[in-house]
Amino acid sequence: MRRRIRSAAFPVHRHSVPQLLVDGILVALAYYLAFRLRFEEGLGGANDRYGDLLTHTLPWVVPVTLVTLAAFGQYQRLWTFVGQRDYEAVVKALILTTLLIVGAIDFLHPVTTTPTVSYKHFTVALQSSPVNLPGSVIVPFLLLAMALLNGARFLVHLVVEGRVRTVRSAKGARDVLIVGGGDGGRLVVRELIRNPQLRLRPVGFVDDDPRKVGMKDEHGLKVLGTTESDDLARVLDEVEPDEVVIAIPSAPGTLRARVVAASRERGIQVRTTPTVFELLRDSTGQLNVTRQLREVRVEDILGREPVRMEIERVGAYLSGKVVMVTGAGGSIGSELCRQIARVAPRALVLVDHAEDNLFEILRELEEDRHFRMAVPVLADCREEERMREVLTERRPDIVFHAAAYKHVTMMEVNPVEAIRNNALATRVMARIAAETQVGTFVLVSTDKAVKPATVMGASKALAEWAVEAAALRYPGTRYATVRFGNVLGSSGSVVPIFRRQIASGGPVTVTDPRMKRYFMTIPEAVQLIIRAGSLSERSGEVFVLEMGEPVSIIELAQTMIRLSGLDPDRDIAIEIVGARPGEKLYEDLYNPYERLQPTPAQKILRAAREPLDPQSVERIFGEINLLVLEGDAAALAQHVGKLASSREADRRPAAREANPDLPRLPT
Numbered sequence: 001m002r003r004r005i006r007s008a009a010f011p012v013h014r015h016s017v018p019q020l021l022v023d024g025i026l027v028a029l030a031y032y033l034a035f036r037l038r039f040e041e042g043l044g045g046a047n048d049r050y051g052d053l054l055t056h057t058l059p060w061v062v063p064v065t066l067v068t069l070a071a072f073g074q075y076q077r078l079w080t081f082v083g084q085r086d087y088e089a090v091v092k093a094l095i096l097t098t099l100l101i102v103g104a105i106d107f108l109h110p111v112t113t114t115p116t117v118s119y120k121h122f123t124v125a126l127q128s129s130p131v132n133l134p135g136s137v138i139v140p141f142l143l144l145a146m147a148l149l150n151g152a153r154f155l156v157h158l159v160v161e162g163r164v165r166t167v168r169s170a171k172g173a174r175d176v177l178i179v180g181g182g183d184g185g186r187l188v189v190r191e192l193i194r195n196p197q198l199r200l201r202p203v204g205f206v207d208d209d210p211r212k213v214g215m216k217d218e219h220g221l222k223v224l225g226t227t228e229s230d231d232l233a234r235v236l237d238e239v240e241p242d243e244v245v246i247a248i249p250s251a252p253g254t255l256r257a258r259v260v261a262a263s264r265e266r267g268i269q270v271r272t273t274p275t276v277f278e279l280l281r282d283s284t285g286q287l288n289v290t291r292q293l294r295e296v297r298v299e300d301i302l303g304r305e306p307v308r309m310e311i312e313r314v315g316a317y318l319s320g321k322v323v324m325v326t327g328a329g330g331s332i333g334s335e336l337c338r339q340i341a342r343v344a345p346r347a348l349v350l351v352d353h354a355e356d357n358l359f360e361i362l363r364e365l366e367e368d369r370h371f372r373m374a375v376p377v378l379a380d381c382r383e384e385e386r387m388r389e390v391l392t393e394r395r396p397d398i399v400f401h402a403a404a405y406k407h408v409t410m411m412e413v414n415p416v417e418a419i420r421n422n423a424l425a426t427r428v429m430a431r432i433a434a435e436t437q438v439g440t441f442v443l444v445s446t447d448k449a450v451k452p453a454t455v456m457g458a459s460k461a462l463a464e465w466a467v468e469a470a471a472l473r474y475p476g477t478r479y480a481t482v483r484f485g486n487v488l489g490s491s492g493s494v495v496p497i498f499r500r501q502i503a504s505g506g507p508v509t510v511t512d513p514r515m516k517r518y519f520m521t522i523p524e525a526v527q528l529i530i531r532a533g534s535l536s537e538r539s540g541e542v543f544v545l546e547m548g549e550p551v552s553i554i555e556l557a558q559t560m561i562r563l564s565g566l567d568p569d570r571d572i573a574i575e576i577v578g579a580r581p582g583e584k585l586y587e588d589l590y591n592p593y594e595r596l597q598p599t600p601a602q603k604i605l606r607a608a609r610e611p612l613d614p615q616s617v618e619r620i621f622g623e624i625n626l627l628v629l630e631g632d633a634a635a636l637a638q639h640v641g642k643l644a645s646s647r648e649a650d651r652r653p654a655a656r657e658a659n660p661d662l663p664r665l666p667t
Contacts, residue, residue, distance in 0.1 A: 016075035020066055023074075026148040027065045031058055034141035038134060049113045049131045056110040057133075061101055065145070068097045079156040087150050094149070098142045105133050173201040174242035177235070179259055181207035181215065181223045184247040184273055189219060200243070206235055208248070208255060227255055232262050246272040257559075264562045314531045314601075315343040324349040324396035326381050326429065327403030329357020332444055335526040336400055337361055341371040348373055349394045351403070353380040381425040384432070391436040398533060401429050402444040404460070409580060411456035415633045419624060422459035427466035427621055434474030442533045443467045445483040445542075447518060447587045462624070464542065469617035471540025481542040482532045483607070484525050485518025485550075485587060494553065498560050507573035508557045514585050516550035531601050542607040543599065544590055 035043060035054050043051030069075070072093040074086065109130035176192065178185045189202045204224040207213070212223045224239065225231040236244075244263045246256060256272070263270045323340055327333035328350035334357075340348055348371070352358040358376050365371040375394065379386050381403045391399075404422050405411055411418035426443060433441045445464055448457035464481050471479040486494070494517070501508045524545070532543040558568040566572050579585070590596060594607040627636040 016078075019075055019079060022152055023069060023149060024062050024066055026152060027062050027145055028058060030144035030148050031061055031141055033144055034137045037140050038136045049111060050134075053105075053111045053131050053133065057101070057105060064100055064104075065094070065097045068093045068100070069149075079153045082153045082157050086153065090149050090153070091146055094142055094145050097145075098138060102133055102138060106130075173199040175203045175239070176200050176243045176245055177224075177239055177241035178202055178205045178221075178245055178247050179207075179227060179255075180247035180251070181205040181209075181212045181217070182248070186217055188245055188247045188273060189217065189221060193219060203239055203241060204235075206232060208251075227258060229258055229262065232258065236262055236266055236268065241268060243269045243271065246270065248273075260559075260563065269565070311339050311342055311527065311530065314527070314534070315340065317534045318345050318398060318530070319343050320346050321397040322347045322349065322395060324351060324391070324394065324399045326351045326399070326401050327444075328352045329354050329361050330402060331522060332525060332529075333400075333402040334361045334364075335522045336402060336529060337365060337374070338369065339523070339526050339530060340400075341365055341369055341374070345373065347375055347394070349375045349377055349390075349396055351377045351379055351381070351390065353378065353403075381429055382420055384428045387429060388432050388436070391432055391438065395436065396438055398440045398442070399429070399433050399438050400442050400444065400529060400533070401426060402529075404444070404463075405456065406446075408448070408454050408456045411459065412454060412580070415455045415636050416628055416631055418455045418459045419462070419636060420628055422456070423462035423466065424621070424625060424628065426463035427470075430467050430470035430479065431474075434470060434477045438477050440478045440480070440533055440536075441467070441470075442529060443479070443481045444529055445481050447483060447485045447544075449483065450587070450591050451584075453584050462621075465612060465617050466621070468540045468542075468612050469614040472611060473614045475539065478536050478539045480532050480536045480540075482529045483542055483544045483590075484520055484528060485545075486520070494556070495560070498557055502561060502564050502566070502572055505572070507575040508561065509575050509577045510554050510557055511577055511579045512585060513554045513576060515553045515579070516585070517553060517587055518550050519556075520545065528604060531604060535599050535601060535604065535606075540611065542590075542594070542609070544596070544605050544607055546603040546605055550587070 032054065035050065039047045039050060041047070043054065069090065072089040074089060074093065077086075111131040113129060113131055173196075178188055185205055185207075192198060192200050192202050202219075202221055204221050205212075205217075206225050206227050207223050208227045210226050213225060214223060216222050225235040244259060246259055248255070260270050318340055323345045325333050325336050325340070325348070328337050329352040333352070337348060337350060348365075350358060350361060352361075355378060358378060362374055362376045365374045377390050377394075379390055381387055381401075403425065405418055411422075430441060430443075443463060446457070446460050448454065449460035449464055450457075452458040452461045464483075467479050467481050470477070498508055528543070528545050535541075535543060554574065557574055561568045561572045561574075564572075568574055590607045591609070594609045597606045597608050599606050624636070
């Protein structure tokens with residue numbers, strides 16, 4: 001704070017003394033030249049009074065101009081980094097300075113003249129009058145000062161950036177075509193030109209805006225065409241670059257996919273610039289764009305605009321609160337902890353039964369992110385007494401329940417553990433949260449809970465039931481469920497499996513060529529979870545993300561092979577292995593008995609449905625709990641499958657008959 005105040009009071013950079021000196025000389029020169037251009041015959045004789053005006057006003061005209069320029073922030077940065085706003089600021093400062101000079105001369109009258117009249121042997125002095133600055137001096141001064149000051153800044157910027165030289169690079173440089181003729185593309189070109197040792201030579205741009213075609217940048221590089229398929233193919237064939245760099249960090253996935261496909265067909269390497277978020281996370285702190293060019297990742301070309309939220313705004317309700325995250329060491333739980341830590345909670349309670357995972361996220365929060373309010377708790381959510389002890393001691397205001405088993409195949413062969421960990425533990429956590437007066441309880445669910453066909457999906461569907469029943473039974477706590485599709489890079493995701501298979505030389509295994517799935521990134525999922533914690537108008541609501549079109553798994557496999565620089569079927573085989581028991585060709589985000597409704601949050605929908613009867617839920621869980629205690633895996637899997645798939649058929653009449661006061665589905 002102290003540094004910021006000092007900067008506001010004295011808006012002059014410590015390296016700006018040479019800039020002040022140069023500006024002072026240029027302002028004095030402009031002021032002097034304005035007088036000499038007006039009075040070509042000189043400032044003596046009949047123009048002597050204007051010579052006096054120049055002499056008397058020049059000593060303070062220069063300081064006034066410099067102070068005004070400083071007030072407009074002209075000495076807070078080096079001229080190497082000037083831009084359009086700096087040139088505009090110089091113009092504004094000089095206009096204000098000119099008005100101040102004219103007003104000061106008119107008001108203070110620094111020079112006056114006393115005319116005399118000679119009559120015979122004596123001279124009569126008339127009344128003295130002030131000497132004002134002629135308009136024919138004011139306008140040339142303003143124009144000259146603008147030209148000289150902005151010209152000096154532009155010249156320094158020109159020389160330092162190397163723009164007086166032609167585009168050159170080291171011997172053996174690779175030709176680079178830049179996708180994006182805007183600020184991002186120019187930044188890449190500037191970096192390449194300033195570092196010829198990188199052996200990368202920019203040859204031109206393509207841009208998604210057809211109005212830019214034919215335009216040149218300051219280095220003479222032209223926008224050669226657009227990113228439309230035909231035009232892009234023409235440019236690639238004509239230019240034949242060695243590499244393509246996508247310099248539009250916000251480019252949609254469809255554009256990236258088009259560029260990658262066209263480039264791969266011609267054997268051209270494709271890289272992309274990082275987003276601002278990735279730049280800020282650079283551990284070195286160096287803003288070196290070329291070093292951060294990375295390979296295009298699969299999430300870049302999903303064809304769906306990612307959901308972006310300002311976590312400081314949407315998560316502001318967590319500030320100053322005690323927040324608990326279960327499964328804190330998992331892929332979703334750890335990202336929840338990272339983002340929640342950014343909104344300054346009073347305490348962040350990390351619950352996980354895996355010691356290594358818990359240690360890693362705690363170390364990251366404390367050492368890498370300098371967050372000191374994390375409290376690690378080694379505990380299992382299935383142990384009721386232990387969790388009651390933890391919640392009673394920590395008294396969280398909000399609980400994000402992300403602890404769950406996610407691997408479909410593993411859960412099929414271990415149904416008892418699937419139900420115990422995913423369903424029964426959720427029921428325990430939901431009840432204890434109410435008993436310990438937790439304000440908000442958010443369950444992290446999955447699209448596999450919709451019309452479940454696997455043990456894992458059924459266990460998550462039962463977890464949703466448990467939360468829904470708790471919302472009706474315990475009105476003091478607000479409950480919410482968040483449901484989304486496959487998460488790239490998370491535990492159980494197909495993407496890391498494909499990566500390992502490609503790295504080992506294949507084959508890449510796909511269960512069915514017709515299979516499609518929804519995909520999202522881990523940060524997107526976590527943003528949805530955090531946002532949902534503040535969206536609930538009524539307890540027990542289910543929120544889903546509007547995820548666009550599902551992605552074909554076989555096309556995803558082919559794309560990942562191409563991104564690795566290989567050809568599907570020629571370099572890496574794709575093997576169809578057949579769908580696993582219970583595996584569906586398509587996943588849904590909501591059940592037939594649910595109706596999607598909009599919410600105040602962009603791309604987040606509410607799945608409205610008739611409520612369950614809490615007594616029926618208790619009876620169902622009693623039956624399931626008995627089978628779990630008996631360890632009868634076969635009977636449990638069969639029983640859970642029937643229960644999860646029968647809700648649509650028999651839930652509404654039973655619930656209405658048992659409890660006619662239950663609220664109805666909103667219309």
